[in-house]
Amino acid sequence: MSAHVIDGKALAQDIRAAVARDIAQFHRQTGIRPGLAVFLVGDDPASAVYVRNKKKACDQAGLMVDEHTLPATTSQAELLRLIEQANSDSRIHGILVQLPLPPQIESKIVLNAVSPEKDVDGFHPCNMGRLVEGDPRIVPCTPYGILKMIQSTGQAIEGKRAVVLGRSNIVGKPMAILLLQHHATVTVCHSRTKELPAICREADIVVAAIGRAQYVKAEMVKPGAIVIDVGINRLDDGRLVGDVDFDPVRERAGWISPVPGGVGPMTIAMLLVNTIEAAKRLVQRA
Numbered sequence: 001m002s003a004h005v006i007d008g009k010a011l012a013q014d015i016r017a018a019v020a021r022d023i024a025q026f027h028r029q030t031g032i033r034p035g036l037a038v039f040l041v042g043d044d045p046a047s048a049v050y051v052r053n054k055k056k057a058c059d060q061a062g063l064m065v066d067e068h069t070l071p072a073t074t075s076q077a078e079l080l081r082l083i084e085q086a087n088s089d090s091r092i093h094g095i096l097v098q099l100p101l102p103p104q105i106e107s108k109i110v111l112n113a114v115s116p117e118k119d120v121d122g123f124h125p126c127n128m129g130r131l132v133e134g135d136p137r138i139v140p141c142t143p144y145g146i147l148k149m150i151q152s153t154g155q156a157i158e159g160k161r162a163v164v165l166g167r168s169n170i171v172g173k174p175m176a177i178l179l180l181q182h183h184a185t186v187t188v189c190h191s192r193t194k195e196l197p198a199i200c201r202e203a204d205i206v207v208a209a210i211g212r213a214q215y216v217k218a219e220m221v222k223p224g225a226i227v228i229d230v231g232i233n234r235l236d237d238g239r240l241v242g243d244v245d246f247d248p249v250r251e252r253a254g255w256i257s258p259v260p261g262g263v264g265p266m267t268i269a270m271l272l273v274n275t276i277e278a279a280k281r282l283v284q285r286a
């Protein structure tokens with residue numbers, strides 16, 4: 001039987017509508033419109049598209065966006081100065097630095113300079129540390145969105161075997177921690193993992209985040225599993241595909257997320273959630 005397709009686009013739309021209502025109420029109560037500062041450095045075309053989509057979602061939800069489009073030659077010192085400005089600007093409640101940054105700028109230094117309270121991407125060591133300790137404040141948007149997608153299946157996470165493919169700081173690692181926090185038994189695989197297909201086959205939940213087109217084949221998937229595809233890969237013929245070989249895996253899995261229309265829209269929706277929640281905390285504290 002064919003798997004249920006997890007419609008990330010529809011789920012994200014519901015979340016975005018709820019955030020818009022939340023923002024309107026926050027505005028009525030406080031007179032404040034939550035603000036997001038966005039930094040785009042250089043002219044990477046994919047980054048420009050991501051920023052455009054995020055800005056559109058913010059506009060629709062009623063967030064104020066302060067967009068900084070900076071040339072590829074921007075120095076690290078200049079970017080740090082602008083981030084410091086946003087850190088101390090009371091109209092700004094969230095700060096997003098679009099990655100990748102040009103080679104003269106060290107991403108780690110820049111991400112660490114964002115105030116943890118305004119770090120709506122959840123990449124600051126303080127937010128990562130809190131997540132690992134089991135007391136999260138701001139959860140990275142992509143894993144947070146994936147968690148919502150898994151929960152949308154109505155299946156319990158507790159006690160399940162989960163396999164996360166990929167161990168990046170922005171997807172794989174925080175995803176594994178989140179699943180652990182929800183009481184799954186978690187295995188993380190990466191490029192040095194031996195017997196990856198066999199490990200993957202044991203999973204009730206698979207999250208594929210390796211950036212390898214159609215890598216996860218049907219025979220690597222346990223019948224009935226929940227399969228979440230994070231990958232975004234462009235084939236030579238121009239098609240956009242995920243890390244999962246969608247059609248054959250769909251015939252074996254219980255639930256599967258598509259690319260496009262799966263994790264991507266959820267990542268944007270969770271950015272809005274993180275921004276309104278950050279605004280509420282900052283205003284409450286002021």
Ligand code: NDP
Nearest residue numbers: 142166167168171190191209210211230231232263264267
């Ligand atoms: P990274 O390149 O930072 O990390 C990739 C991870 O996959 C690494 O841990 C790497 O292992 C592992 N890996 C690579 N090849 C293999 C392999 N053949 N077998 C097993 N493991 C492998 O990528 P990201 O985590 O940033 O992104 C992963 C994918 O998700 C990309 O396609 C990206 O475009 C997409 N993405 C999508 C988002 C969305 O919103 N939809 C958001 C973020 C990312 P090792 O550590 O050993 O090198």
